[in-house]
Amino acid sequence: PTPHWAVPAAWEDPVVFEGSDPRTPLQFYGGDLDGIVDHLDHVAAVGATILYTTPVFPGESNHRYNAATFDHVDDLLGGDAAYERLSDAVHQRGWRLLGDLTANHTGDTHEWFQQARAGAHTRAWYYFHGAPDGPETYETWMGHHTLPKLNHTAEDLRHAMIEGPDSVVARWLRKPYDVDGWRIDVANMTGRLGEIDVNHEVARTVRATAAAERDDPLVIGEHNHDASHDIDGDGWHGTMNYSGFSWPVWSWLRDPDSPARAFGRPVQVPRRPGPQVRRALDEWRARYGWRATTQSWNILSSHDSARIRTIVGTAERHRVAAGLQFTLPGVPMLFAGDEIGLEGVNGEDSRRPMPWHRPETWDHETLRIYGELARLRREHTALTRGGLRWVYVDDDTLCYLREHPEGDVLVAARRAPGGVPPLPVTPGDLLLSTTDDPAGVGLHIWTAR
Numbered sequence: 001p002t003p004h005w006a007v008p009a010a011w012e013d014p015v016v017f018e019g020s021d022p023r024t025p026l027q028f029y030g031g032d033l034d035g036i037v038d039h040l041d042h043v044a045a046v047g048a049t050i051l052y053t054t055p056v057f058p059g060e061s062n063h064r065y066n067a068a069t070f071d072h073v074d075d076l077l078g079g080d081a082a083y084e085r086l087s088d089a090v091h092q093r094g095w096r097l098l099g100d101l102t103a104n105h106t107g108d109t110h111e112w113f114q115q116a117r118a119g120a121h122t123r124a125w126y127y128f129h130g131a132p133d134g135p136e137t138y139e140t141w142m143g144h145h146t147l148p149k150l151n152h153t154a155e156d157l158r159h160a161m162i163e164g165p166d167s168v169v170a171r172w173l174r175k176p177y178d179v180d181g182w183r184i185d186v187a188n189m190t191g192r193l194g195e196i197d198v199n200h201e202v203a204r205t206v207r208a209t210a211a212a213e214r215d216d217p218l219v220i221g222e223h224n225h226d227a228s229h230d231i232d233g234d235g236w237h238g239t240m241n242y243s244g245f246s247w248p249v250w251s252w253l254r255d256p257d258s259p260a261r262a263f264g265r266p267v268q269v270p271r272r273p274g275p276q277v278r279r280a281l282d283e284w285r286a287r288y289g290w291r292a293t294t295q296s297w298n299i300l301s302s303h304d305s306a307r308i309r310t311i312v313g314t315a316e317r318h319r320v321a322a323g324l325q326f327t328l329p330g331v332p333m334l335f336a337g338d339e340i341g342l343e344g345v346n347g348e349d350s351r352r353p354m355p356w357h358r359p360e361t362w363d364h365e366t367l368r369i370y371g372e373l374a375r376l377r378r379e380h381t382a383l384t385r386g387g388l389r390w391v392y393v394d395d396d397t398l399c400y401l402r403e404h405p406e407g408d409v410l411v412a413a414r415r416a417p418g419g420v421p422p423l424p425v426t427p428g429d430l431l432l433s434t435t436d437d438p439a440g441v442g443l444h445i446w447t448a449r
Helices: 033-038 040-045 079-092 111-117 121-125 155-161 199-213 242-253 274-288 290-295 308-312 315-327 364-379
Strands: 050-052 096-101 144-148 181-184 218-221 297-299 331-333 387-394 397-403 409-414 427-433 442-448
Touching (some): 033 040, 079 096, 181 199, 199 218, 242 308, 242 315, 274 290, 274 387, 274 397, 297 315, 308 315, 315 364, 315 409, 315 442, 331 364, 409 427
Parallel strands (some): 050 096, 096 181, 181 218, 297 331
Antiparallel strands (some): 387 397, 397 409, 409 442
């Protein structure tokens, strides 16, 4: 049944996303966790080995970043039992499962916040402002009153949320949920307010708590700006690498007439030539360091951005982008639906339900390319642990080597027709090409001699 806060939506109803329509966070399509279990073969087809879901805590929105509790799974998704089934199914395949935690804020319906407003000890866990001549106010995320901000200088909050075996961070890493790590929502804002900055302490504490529970946990911080000051070696393992990967790739491949809006804003940066894109990739990698770069997520789309197909405008350029995603240093993070060519002009529009029942609408060739790219990444150590050396760059061409003692891989990407120019490295066996036209837009991968 549709919950009291929601607006019912059929599976194929369009997502409401324009302007400040109040229905945007309230549309209820009815997907659940068992539906993910039903489609794990599809996840296998794209070659993924980690499944990351946005929050599963109860919350009065379709995005659930306004959690009402961190103690159980939303019954609308099937509850704790459904999450346990998902976790078991993922781990039986040898994969890993990541949760999504809003360490920066809760929902205004959260039990902690409700207790705080009633004067309980949790009041110190938030930032309240007395107002003798008016209503009481509190700090929020980006001015949204439904998202009161947490105060990580409060010791009791840290114990409840991020520190020690009884914390939210730790408990979900054990049965029945058994997650392998966390993506931390708005990690760059967590623990920061004005002159208060305990962000590094929060990051280190989350990672240490996770490491005490699991041998090899993963903690990724969301950050769509410059994360170099926040990735200091013992905090977040890496970041959602919008600045160091997404923006450079978008700026090289984007369709100048695309209606795409990145994080709500039109993608109006110039369509940059190859040398500028190479420089951007190099400079961000230098700022983050090699280890953090290779542990960060290479993102083409996410639930907060436009879809890559809409940004670049064609299937051919989309496949070039996918090739860069899987062959440049970093961890490819695929937003479900990219592999079949789903579109979306911004993050809300990109959250369209998967058209499972309409496979005739899928871009099956792009789906095949994703599976092949994942296979090559598994089979060639150079693509996960190799160095990076540029061998040729012009406005429309990016060519580079991933080098490793077990064998080198040569990659050539073209955003416009013209063919790959002669290279100073001799290509070996052709491993993958996204086009049958040697002079067309496409990406080619060889072993290298």
